[in-house]
Amino acid sequence: MRLTRLLSVLTSVVAVTALAACGSDTDGAADATSTASGTAALDTLTAGKLTIATGEPAYSPWVEDDKPESGKGFEAAVAYAVADKLGFAHDDVVWVRTTFDAAIAPGPKDFDFNLQQFTISADRKKAVDFSSPYYTTATAIVSIKGNTGADATDLAGLKDATIGGAVGTTSITLAESEIDPSHDVQTYNSVEDSVAALKAGQVDAIAVDLPTALYLANAELDDGVVVGQLQGSDGGDEFGLLLAKDSPLTSPVTEAVDALREDGTLDELATTWLTDAAGAPVLQ
Known part of the structure; x- marks a missing residue:
């Protein structure tokens, strides 16, 4: 190839x-x-x-x-x-x-x-x-049913959610710029650490690439849900x-x-x- x-x-x-x-x-x-x-x-x-x-x-x-x-x-x-x-x-x-x-x-x-x-x-x-x-991927927000922002249908619905993600990733940068949340975005050393924070209730949702979001929501998280893709990620990372x-x-x-x-x-x-x-x- x-x-x-x-x-x-x-x-x-x-x-x-x-x-x-x-x-x-x-x-x-x-x-x-x-x-x-x-x-x-x-x-x-x-x-x-x-x-x-x-x-x-x-x-x-x-x-x-x-x-x-x-x-x-x-x-x-x-x-x-x-x-x-x-x-x-x-x-x-x-x-x-x-x-x-x-x-x-x-x-x-x-x-x-x-x-x-x-x-x-x-x-x-x-x-x-x-x-x-x-x-080429897109950034997505994944959450757990019942969390703030889990049922959001637009960016405004995520405004008051506490968002987390892996430090240095473009997903976290995009979450900050597109959502502009009222709470500081929480950064972690790895995607795995951010997932643990989501499970522990330290954050309401995390920003990851779309394939990972889909996997987490369907296989890793109890009552996981992909809230949606961020508009600015069209064309993708x-x-x-x-x-x-x-x-x-x-x-x-x-x-x-x-x-x-x-x-x-x-x-x-x-x-x-x-x-x-x-x-x-x-x-x-």
């Missing part, structure tokens, strides 16, 4: 030429030589392996059962699709875990790329690289694969993502793993 397919093609040509020069050989050997040469041409953390990072823990619908190696869940499936485009077999993918903050911080990385819903932003690009977007600043893999990874978008794979994976926006109207 990406650019390294070009590298595989080029190395295949070399392999075919070599076979013609030295006589007969098996097609299997030629294919193996081509794949090995293609992956070897990529400057990965470990030769012949692709090291991919995600969060600890990683949640559905992004990763199912906290097992990215299964390939189940939207981001796990995207990761393996990218790996395939780059010429790496399933068994050549190595998974590691990082925190969100550690991943976006400047400095060396212990992964080739990381995906845990990183929104692409100019500020973050000062410290890290991103691929082109593999998913763009999630990109995160790489070390000036990584030699940024270009091939981006080409792989582009190829997956163009051939419809990303849309297919989103349809498979992410719930659509039914029941989450845009709040005005």
Whole structure:
């Protein structure tokens, strides 16, 4: 699903030429030589392996059962699709875990790329690289039935609600600007911490990306409800694969993502793993 397919093609040509020069050989050997040469041409953390990072823990619908190696869940499936485009077999993918903050911080990385819903932003690009977007989302407000604002049908209905969210996310920034709540927005170290605050009654609602809101309302929260999407999020946040600043893999990874978008794979994976926006109207 990406650019390294070009590298595989080029190395295949070399392999075919070599076979013609030295006589007969098996097609299997030629294919193996081509794949090995293609992956070897990529400057990965470990030769012949692709090291991919995600969060600890990683949640559905992004990763199912906290097992990215299964390939189940939207981001796990995207990761393996990218790996395939780059010429790496399933068994050549190595998974590691990082925190969100550690991943976006400047400095060396212990992964080739990381995906845990990183929104692409100019500020973050000062410290890290991103691929082109593999998913575009919207910000949504999720609450619990009976809470202030849980039955809101417009932004005014959320005015007196206490809103929470993960610090540094675009969702919390959008909640502040669009809702302009009468209470200070409460920030937490992670989405998980904000969910815990919602469950504990410390906040009335939280701002998260729409797929997470749908999951929380349907699977994680008792009497959970998606209040709606924020109007300013039309077009959505763009999630990109995160790489070390000036990584030699940024270009091939981006080409792989582009190829997956163009051939419809990303849309297919989103349809498979992410719930659509039914029941989450845009709040005005």
